[in-house]
Amino acid sequence: MxxxxxxxxxxxxxxxxxxxxxxxxxxxxxxxxxxxxxxxxxxxxxxxxxxxxxxxxxxxxxxxxxxxxxxxxxxxSKHHHHFHCTACDRYFDVHGCPGGLNKIIPNGFKLEHHDLTLSGLCSSCA
Ligand SMILES: [Zn+2]
Ligand SMILES: [Zn+2]
Structure with missing residues (x-):
């Protein structure tokens, strides 16, 4: 080549x-x-x-x-999340972050990282 x-x-x-x-x-x-x-x-x-x-x-x-x-x-490198369309199996970027996750972790735990994938139907499939 x-x-x-x-x-x-x-x-x-x-x-x-x-x-x-x-x-x-x-x-x-x-x-x-x-x-x-x-x-x-x-x-x-x-x-x-x-x-x-x-x-x-x-x-x-x-x-x-x-x-x-x-x-x-x-x-x-920029904090973001993904959306998975269950119909066409494509992944999309989600630019927002709900944040506030410290509120739902067990007492005494220290949150260092989170990963979030939403799923459903994209605009073409919905
Ligand atoms: Zn789709
Ligand atoms: Zn986030």
């Missing part, structure tokens, strides 16, 4: 994140990047994603019981 071709593939994946503006799975990245640069193997997308993750450009969004999603590190 030429360096030029590889650069184009990485660029297509970056563009996919910028266009979608939501966490993406490998399969979704594959679909979006293929539209951009033409035929692209799923393994190539895996490799490109691993490289971008190693270089700290993208971050993994852990999804219990399903394949991981990825988001841009610049998005991941």
């Amino acid at each position: 030429t360096a030029h071709r590889q650069t184009k593939q990485l660029e297509a994946i970056r563009t996919a994140f910028q266009t979608a503006e939501r966490p993406l799975s490998i399969e979704e990245l594959h679909e979006l990047a293929t539209r951009d640069v033409g035929t692209l193997g799923l393994r190539t997308v895996y490799r490109a994603v691993r490289r971008l993750e190693e270089e700290g450009e993208i971050a993994r969004v852990l999804v219990p019981g399903d394949s991981d999603r990825y988001e841009l590190a610049s998005v991941a």
